[in-house]
Amino acid sequence: MTAILAVEAHDVRFPTSLSMDGSDAMNKDGDYSAAYVVLRTDDPDLAGYGFTFTIGRGNDLVAAAALQRARPLVGKSVDAIVNDLGGLYRELQSDSQLRWLGPDKGVVHLALAAVMNAAWDLAARVARKPLWRLLVDMTPEQLVDAADLRYLSDALTRDEALAILRAHEPTRAARIADLEARGGYPCYTTSAGWLGYSDDKLRRLLQEAVDQGYRHVKLKVGADREEDRRRLRIAREVIGWDAKLMIDANQVWDVPEAIERVNELAEFKPHWIEEPTSPDDVLGHAAVRRAVAPIGVATGEHGMNRVLFKQFLQAEALDFLQLDSARLGSVNEILAVYLLAAKFEVPVCPHAGGVGLCELVQHLSIFDYVAVSASLEDRVTEFVDHLHEHFTDPCVVDRGAYVLPSRPGYSAEMRPESVAAYSFPDGGYWAAAR
């Protein structure tokens, strides 16, 4: 019987602040980082890899929390884990002492995400399937058993969740074939639009995006009024008016300010305004949405848990739900949010970028289309072309689409040499930078 031998948690940080990659109105100097978890088994050829994403300081806290979260796994049989990932999630989540530090939010929840991402990766490796295929091969009952539906029954009952999944079960194969024929799951790029880039660099990167086949691009806004207008003007000059232009304020505005600032940019016809205000403010987003229509409202990369998303949907506060694969409690909680979104008929367009998030979200988006929403309408998943070289099975994007992953797992394994070089503060890169 194969069992979990040990849990490792690594504080891995990349010095992205040096190049202003990832710079926006709120986050001016992020060092993209992963609290990276490895579940070692007594089979040297089998381990589970997972992580959550942070932007630097505090990544050590998340790694330390992940070790605490993962403690009950040591000694458990791999079969017991992979055959009841819902049970494992509930066991880890219900530690009442750690729960006090959330519940279901902040450092302890990010840590739970890292650990459960590794458990799902392990399950997919045991099954010798990419994660999306593991999920697609599960029955509606198995999926609902794995989902965290606690606190959701006023919006989504277990029976409703089952009905959503059963409705599309007979046609799953056709949608897999459709994605294969299309060349993958559609995505958009944020690589061009960081606030710290010069106008020339912006123009060049936008042109590259158009040349690569992207029909959606996203720009950061929320700094200087005139600068926002100048950058959006450049964007429309390069991409034209048929392509979709999204804007992202990264939470810098109060609600009245958001309404004023977004309406000032209406002439550039943004497809959505992302994170106009505090990520916790359901009612604030609802007010913004009413005031800036037909511009859509998008949010979710800081969406802390399923209870928040339930309320966003109940309050009709968003047009695009951007769940984060490393902030929610892994597939267990993400499943619940996808099912809620399907019930309320809101498209999920996951947040990605950072380090490794693109590797994760491709699996989720494919699963959503095949088994939950059965729709690509208004759906497009973020892609940012940074740091993929550190993964053993990096995502592949071609002509504006995520190519379906084929290797076993959740694409979450980092190259050992990258982990060694960028471990903070003693890895080779950081030791040399001191």
Add this chain to the structure above:
Amino acid sequence: MTAILAVEAHDVRFPTSLSMDGSDAMNKDGDYSAAYVVLRTDDPDLAGYGFTFTIGRGNDLVAAAALQRARPLVGKSVDAIVNDLGGLYRELQSDSQLRWLGPDKGVVHLALAAVMNAAWDLAARVARKPLWRLLVDMTPEQLVDAADLRYLSDALTRDEALAILRAHEPTRAARIADLEARGGYPCYTTSAGWLGYSDDKLRRLLQEAVDQGYRHVKLKVGADREEDRRRLRIAREVIGWDAKLMIDANQVWDVPEAIERVNELAEFKPHWIEEPTSPDDVLGHAAVRRAVAPIGVATGEHGMNRVLFKQFLQAEALDFLQLDSARLGSVNEILAVYLLAAKFEVPVCPHAGGVGLCELVQHLSIFDYVAVSASLEDRVTEFVDHLHEHFTDPCVVDRGAYVLPSRPGYSAEMRPESVAAYSFPDGGYWAAAR
């Protein structure tokens, strides 16, 4: 010029799980703990003391986060800190890398609370005033400058906040005199009602509470249906029908279940149901409130930040706002919540208990009455008689009221011998328990 010489953060844990003190339907085995911060200055007679409260595991994470949060303080002059506590709060809060781990929630926010509580304690000591008096002696402008009003302007503008404070400024002295004449600020007790206590112990503790002059008592509910009814029946037998009986479910129910279970207990005429469901669920609480009236809805001990409380008020989702003095970002964020509550005319009845929370909240409640709400109607502050012996200036409760503190500071300093004995895992108590 006196300056901050060093910051200490201690992981202090008390073995309360052994006696089932603090046991409820969600938290069965809490070890009441403090992530305890000391701001040392180069004056050996001057330091600032603060903490946040947790229930055990993970307290080390909060202490580590507090050290990171407090790093910018080292070397700062004490004058600069105490003369601009709003500026200090904004500086610490705006660390964009740590912000990613929240924002304004979970471990990093608890740590900010601990550090800023110590800064406010330091300011009160420098002024040689108890914290409530320091606050009461501040002008409306000074208070509003210290308050964190970000993301609130759709519900409360700076001018509205000023107007609330100015309206009651001329009569502050009269309300101080009133509290002194009454013998203090009214409180209620939870000491009797923990779920893990036997019926005999419950009956005895309830009788003691009545004998001590309490007119409000609170019982934990949410475990077994019949047990809840039996315990409430005992409570009414002992306290009669004139005293107020509050019940607290500690988040164990979904929304439909909460409505059903609370209505089943309506015959015992609860004054409020506390934490009927997820603490993040504004719309869920609003639904419960509509369905269980006239029983009031109370929540807030897990209320993560001011943006959540803004929505609770906007959605008319609660009757009693139970802010937590160690979960919100210290006085800076608490001020904002008190001002919001005053605008929406909802009484604030702070959460207390745990370790040290009573010591903090007495200052806040007095300040609220004197300077913000100017009302005692429907207001009563929690008191739990545990662990006060570990503080150098413990709160004093007499005939159901918190006696006004008179010594300088925020009453947050722990006895050095308690810190030494209960530091985890190497303090004397824990070393002996291994």
